[in-house]
Amino acid sequence: MEHVIALDVGGTGMKAALVAADGTLLHQARRATGRERGPDAVVEGILGFAAELAAHGADRFGAPAVAAGVAVPGIVDEERGVAAYAANLGWRDVPLRDLLGERLGVPVALGHDVRTGGLAEGRIGAGRGADRFFFVPLGTGIAGAIGIDGRVEAGAHGFAGEIGHIVVRPGGIPCPCGQRGCLERFASAAAVSQAWAAACGDPEADAADCAKAVESGDARAARVWQEAVDALADGLVTALTLLDPRTLIIGGGLAEAGETLFAPLREAIQRRVTFQKLPTVVPAALGDTAGCLGAGLLAWDLINSPTTPRR
Numbered sequence: 001m002e003h004v005i006a007l008d009v010g011g012t013g014m015k016a017a018l019v020a021a022d023g024t025l026l027h028q029a030r031r032a033t034g035r036e037r038g039p040d041a042v043v044e045g046i047l048g049f050a051a052e053l054a055a056h057g058a059d060r061f062g063a064p065a066v067a068a069g070v071a072v073p074g075i076v077d078e079e080r081g082v083a084a085y086a087a088n089l090g091w092r093d094v095p096l097r098d099l100l101g102e103r104l105g106v107p108v109a110l111g112h113d114v115r116t117g118g119l120a121e122g123r124i125g126a127g128r129g130a131d132r133f134f135f136v137p138l139g140t141g142i143a144g145a146i147g148i149d150g151r152v153e154a155g156a157h158g159f160a161g162e163i164g165h166i167v168v169r170p171g172g173i174p175c176p177c178g179q180r181g182c183l184e185r186f187a188s189a190a191a192v193s194q195a196w197a198a199a200c201g202d203p204e205a206d207a208a209d210c211a212k213a214v215e216s217g218d219a220r221a222a223r224v225w226q227e228a229v230d231a232l233a234d235g236l237v238t239a240l241t242l243l244d245p246r247t248l249i250i251g252g253g254l255a256e257a258g259e260t261l262f263a264p265l266r267e268a269i270q271r272r273v274t275f276q277k278l279p280t281v282v283p284a285a286l287g288d289t290a291g292c293l294g295a296g297l298l299a300w301d302l303i304n305s306p307t308t309p310r311r
Helices: 040-063 096-104 111-125 189-200 209-216 217-245 253-257 259-272 287-304
Strands: 004-009 012-017 025-032 069-071 073-075 082-086 091-094 107-110 132-137 145-148 151-153 247-251 282-284
Touching: 004 040, 004 096, 004 111, 004 132, 004 259, 004 287, 012 040, 012 107, 012 287, 025 287, 040 069, 040 091, 040 217, 069 096, 069 111, 069 287, 073 107, 082 096, 107 287, 111 132, 111 151, 111 247, 111 287, 132 217, 189 209, 189 217, 189 253, 209 217, 209 253, 209 259, 217 259, 247 253, 247 259, 253 259, 253 287
Parallel strands: 004 069, 069 107, 132 247, 247 282
Antiparallel strands: 004 012, 012 025, 073 082, 082 091, 132 145, 145 151
16 A cells, blocks of 8 residues: 655654555554754654654555655745754754655655644645635644645745734733734643633643633633633734635644633634634644644655656
């Protein structure tokens, strides 16, 4: 069976899969990224993990993988195949595509983790069939993936979709990016966790605890939650004004709260729009497999390109 190797590299863990042409996950595996051992060790760990997957695929299916795709965090130069910068991995200008290509002997595609996850959600997940979508995972930070006719727009310099750094509260909380009042300082899972821990007096409390408290009728939790929802709606309305997506896909940790998030969020967006067309607002469908599935799609796109020779 023809298959590709897919890797989703995170700050603490790596997810990997062998993916068939129809998107079926034929084999899945996980391991720690090992960032505590330094950036060079992380790279070698990725190369070794990919080589193990290649060997497993060849043994199980009787033929080697035809390509590989890898999704990584930080700043990614997809055209050159370079992981330009990732603070949590200590990377600067790692030629990951070439390194993997040399190790595996197959064509390799490199992508940004959020855009890669968005590619999967748009094509085979919650945005399936939508010609324009915007995917926004609400995790430690907030980023976005702009989907257009089955592909994801990276922008001229690889920064397209960085909705987390839209200023929604001018003069507000300082952001590591250098601005004040960025969306992710108010509406990310990390921001809600911090606000709820301060409000309830429990330093261990997190966003999931806040959502449960909202559901139980806690007034303090309701205030924290609504402030996050309002900030998120402000940022999303700015994005939909610029992008006019048909489908707005919300994922990440906060989306796990289900209608506790989506009901007030849809209402808050509706209150803010004037001339804009309301998109369909839906939860992400693929969970933590989105990155691997998206990396697999990148690999299949590469191998199906008429300009890419099979090695």
